[in-house]
Amino acid sequence: MIGEVKKLLVIPHIQVHNANALSSPFTIGFPAMTAWLGAVHALQRQLNNQQIGVLFNAVGVISHDIDLQTYKGENDYVHSIVGTGNPLDKTGARSAFIEEARCHLDVSLVIEFDNVSVDERTLLIEQVTHLLHSKMKIASGDIKRFNTPICMNVTQGDDSELKKLQRHLMPGYALIERRDLMIDAMNEGQDALQALIDFTSIHYSCESNDTDNTDKVQWFRHSKQVNGSSTGWIVPIATGFYGISDLAPAKNQRDPDTLHRFAESLVTLGEFKMPHRVDSVEALLWRYYTQDDYYLCQQSQFATPEPCDSGNEFE
Known part of the structure; x- marks a missing residue:
């Protein structure tokens, strides 16, 4: 809505060590959106316990760097997960080895908040700083350091305020939902899993050079095109869960x-997009939604189910 003022808490350059990179049963890489919204909701609950009545309504995630802990040796065809050496169990035997995909991250969070006056913002920043240093984890990873949080207002339609926010987030890539690509492919009769693979796969082709009568070929790399142009950095992302059993003890x-x-994981497509290419704050933000057996993290342009106020329904 034009003229709407969004109150934002920006936590720049959070460095997370050993975050969970196994975002769903069949995707590895950037942590699931449920991990980011869950961490912010946990932060809200800690603040509420300290009599700070803040409400965190939405979260934007900007990736500055990711170091996926994998290894590819010489002549290896695929990458392998770099595992950890777990301690021996109580009998002195080696613990069962379960592969745990990990990554090191440098991210910034943009959190839309409410129920905090201008005079209380200094206290909010102080307590957020204390909690992130002492009690919090993000995506199961340890927080090593972060820059001082900032509170700011951004008015919808005010380009100068939006650019001020964007300067805090650059250089980086905002994670944007691209479920529209999946919807279009499925409306054309394509299977959902095959559509996801088509948009994220990279293909190679070669052409021989017959002019110099050699055996050399030239290789070309290309990915799926949308409307005649490249889709950008399209990735599979886990955005929620679907209940497959009844509620019971x-x-x-x-x-x-x-x-x-x-429950089973829900996976769709996302796009890493530089913040200066985003035309509104709302385009950055993810929110909780529910409908029947669905528990979703999604952006407002795809919001068909009922939104949650702060995620309390899923404690």
Whole structure:
């Protein structure tokens, strides 16, 4: 809405060590959106426990650097996960080895907040800084350092305020939802999984050079085109869960007061896009949504289910 003022908490350049890179059962790389919104919701709960009534309504994620912990040796065809040496168990035997994909990250978070007055913003920044240094993890990774958080207002339609925000986020890549590419492909009759593979795969072709009568060939790299142009940096992203069982108690569950259910990951397409190419703050932000058995993190342009106020329904 033009003229709407968004109150934003920007936490620049958070360096996360050993974040969970296994974002879904069949994707590895940037952590799932549920990890980012979950970390911000956990931060809100810690602040609420300290009598700071802040509400975090939406989150934007900007990636500055990612170091996926994989290894590819000489003559290897695929990359291998760099595992950890776990300690011996109580019997002195080596623990069962379960591959855990990890990555080191440098990210900035843009958090839309409410219920905090201008006079309370200094206290909010102080407590956020303290909690990030002492109690918080992000995507199961340890927070090593981050720049001083900033509170700022950005008015929808005000280019000068938007550019001020963008300067804090550059250079980097904002993660934007591109479910529209999946919808268009499926409307044309394509299978969902095949559409996802087509948009994220890279193809190589070669042409021989017959002019000099040699065996040399020239290789070309290309990816799927959309409307005659490259789609940019398209990646598969995990954006939520779909319940596949009824709500019921489970034996030995960690929280005895909350009902349990089995769920499957939801995966769609996203695009890493430089912030200066984003024309509004809302285009950066992800929110919680629910509908029937779906629990989603999505952006407002795809918002068909009912939004959650702060994610409290899923504690």
